[in-house]
Amino acid sequence: MEITAISVPAKLGRFDLFEALQGFDYKDSDILVVSSKFVAMSEGRFVKLDTVRPGAKAKRLAKKFRMDERLAELVLQEADMIVGGIPGFVLAIRKGMMAPNAGIDKSNVPPGHVILYPKKPFASAQKLRQKFLDNGIKLGVILADSRLMPTRRGTTGIAIACAGFEPVEDDRGKRDLFGNTLKVTLRAVADSLATAGVAVMREAAESTPAAVVRGFPVTWTERKLSWKDMAVPARTDIYLRGTGML
């Protein structure tokens, strides 16, 4: 497997995502990992905080976790479920992903603004894949973000969405060194490649919002993917259930 960082000129405001990623010699079967924030920027998902009017619920949340009321309002709008928080942010679940402040971010945005996740990340991934298909290149797409694992220092990566390949592989039936059939069988392919891509992107210089994974065999698919292909409902999650949080 080979992973190459893709640098692009810095962008302001909305822009054409496919055009912005040109200048690299893409090949069939590549997996293109793109920063979900770069995709969100291309879609103009900036929000000026001064335009947000916090409701009563947001005000309570902001007080509880000592955060900006307008940010709390946006988190409530974006999240499917609030599972907790510490001063400065709330821990929210949005479409199967646990994320601080529901993924809303202040870095890489103009002062006074925040940026939301792409509105329909799987549609965005599919649209980008289709653009490449229209240009004769059949590749897979991952929208990736950084993510903190419990108890760890520093972030790895996570797939917000993907298109063109199965994000999770089931190794059921494979055997271990002693001929036992494997029990833990699900491999998070999209999350793993997102992590590898994000590592290469972040190690590189600024303005490196994408990376290409070449030579990793995936199961190609044309089917429409959703977050349920990559995440479990909160109520069945072993961490959330295991800690008695839900």
Added chain:
Amino acid sequence: MEITAISVPAKLGRFDLFEALQGFDYKDSDILVVSSKFVAMSEGRFVKLDTVRPGAKAKRLAKKFRMDERLAELVLQEADMIVGGIPGFVLAIRKGMMAPNAGIDKSNVPPGHVILYPKKPFASAQKLRQKFLDNGIKLGVILADSRLMPTRRGTTGIAIACAGFEPVEDDRGKRDLFGNTLKVTLRAVADSLATAGVAVMREAAESTPAAVVRGFPVTWTERKLSWKDMAVPARTDIYLRGTGML
């Protein structure tokens, strides 16, 4: 960055780890990712369940989470803290890592046995690195395992230990696209490379307990590393604190 899987003949019982990993053209500055279980196997960390005598605490734990009393006893011996559980396993923290059953595993071991983590994983990593140094090759070492992220389907990877390079990089002072100074600045380099390595190892055929990462710039170090370089104490973890679990 290029990642190559290292296949070895299947091993039984204790064996010499360095010898087992030969047959690949290692180079200076490579990062060798080795399955923590393969390392544990080389160290003979198998336990025959019939030899384990569960204490009163283990019996209570086993009853609560409907699991083998002998396994519960081993988990208590291995874990620093039990944070919860669901039927079949307990969620434990061991040296800064949250892991089901404290990392004790039944796959890839003979029937009736389990395998524990390497006793001193950082020492094991350093010892392997030293063996390569003695043979004129200066590389980094990661002991890697699979790990489930909260709310996700399928496993990625995690570094149990490492040697020779800084496992976490601080990007403080770097600037984003808009010239803002970055706030979330810690990159989990070791966990990210562990994930990339594990993905390549698991995708490959059986008996592929290692992978080599080439071309990823790390900060080389001679200092003695510990789990505190990669993990945060449970009481300061944003997930555990954020969910009111501790």
